[in-house]
Amino acid sequence: MHFFFHGQESLSILDWILRAAVIFIFVIFTVKIMGSRAISQLRLLDFVIALMLGNIIAHPLSDHRIGLKGSVISTIVIVVLYLLGIFLSLKWPGLRRIINSKPFPLIKDGEILYKGLKRARISIDDLLAELRKEKVEDVKKVALAIWESSGEISLFLEPQFEAITPSFYQLQTEPFDLPQTVIREGRIDFSVLRRIGKEEEWLIHTLRSSHHTEINNILLATIDRQHNLQVFLYK
Structure with a gap:
């Protein structure tokens, strides 16, 4: 157990594996005690692995006296423990409740x-x-x-x-339509034109007649299902 708490001239592969496993479990319980505000929108296991890998990888990059062997072994062990933790939490609800607190x-x-x-x-x-x-x-x-x-x-x-929606009044609505970006920073996305069955000439003509502008002046242009263009110019 001495290699958990005291520095050594060198550690065996088994020592590195045991050290990484103990620290992984210790950090999980530490973060649990701190509360979920500490992890802020990250799952517990995600936060723990990000925290540990960041430190493990940073040390050999910033200190020439530290070899890569320990960091590589520790990283592999932590990733395996992370994947194992996800697998076990999916299989056993009891463990999932321990790792992720009940709302x-x-x-x-x-x-x-x-x-x-x-x-x-x-x-x-x-x-x-x-x-x-x-x-x-x-x-x-x-x-x-x-x-x-x-x-x-x-x-x-x-x-x-609650906000009133069309369903409250039983109103008919149009299907959801996500506009596609047809021009971005003065460049035409020809794959979008092909998808909607239009040619470059149609786009240029529409921009000149309806928006009185050229393609080079456009920061962003989107097109909907009805082929209506929404144009945003450089300003």
């Missing part, structure tokens, strides 16, 4: 749950800031706010405060 409420029926704030380790100011990001100015409008294992907050408003 819990912060707000319910317009009331702030202080126990939830303590568990998430966030303050009232942090909670209000998250509400403002979602354009919610009043806690009473929130039916449910859930703290996710990734450190994000999922918000559900009371029905009377």
Whole structure:
């Protein structure tokens, strides 16, 4: 066990493997104790491997006295442990619950749950800031706010405060249409023209007649299903 805590002149391959495995497990439990705000939108295992690999790879690059053998072995061990952790968490829900905490409420029926704030380790100011990001100015409008294992907050408003959509009035709507970029920084994307069955001459004529401009003046131009052009010029 001495090679875990004290520096050595050299370590065997087995020593490097054991050291990497112990540190991997230690970092997982350390981050769990710190809380999911520390990982911020990353899964626990993703954060741990990014943290460890960054340090392992950086050391031999910045210190000529450190050989590459230890870093290579440690990296391989950590990647294997990472893939094993993902596989086991998919196979065993119990382990998944240990690695990724179960979501819990912060707000319910317009009331702030202080126990939830303590568990998430966030303050009232942090909670209000998250509400403002979602354009919610009043806690009473929130039916449910859930703290996710990734450190994000999922918000559900009371029905009377939800945005009205066409389905509320049972209105017919057009299918979703994602415009395609046909010109980018003065260059035509000919694959888009071929896809919509148009020629370069048609594009040039349309730009001159409808937008009174040339291709070289265009920063971005998109085209929809109805072949309508949206043009953004250099300014």
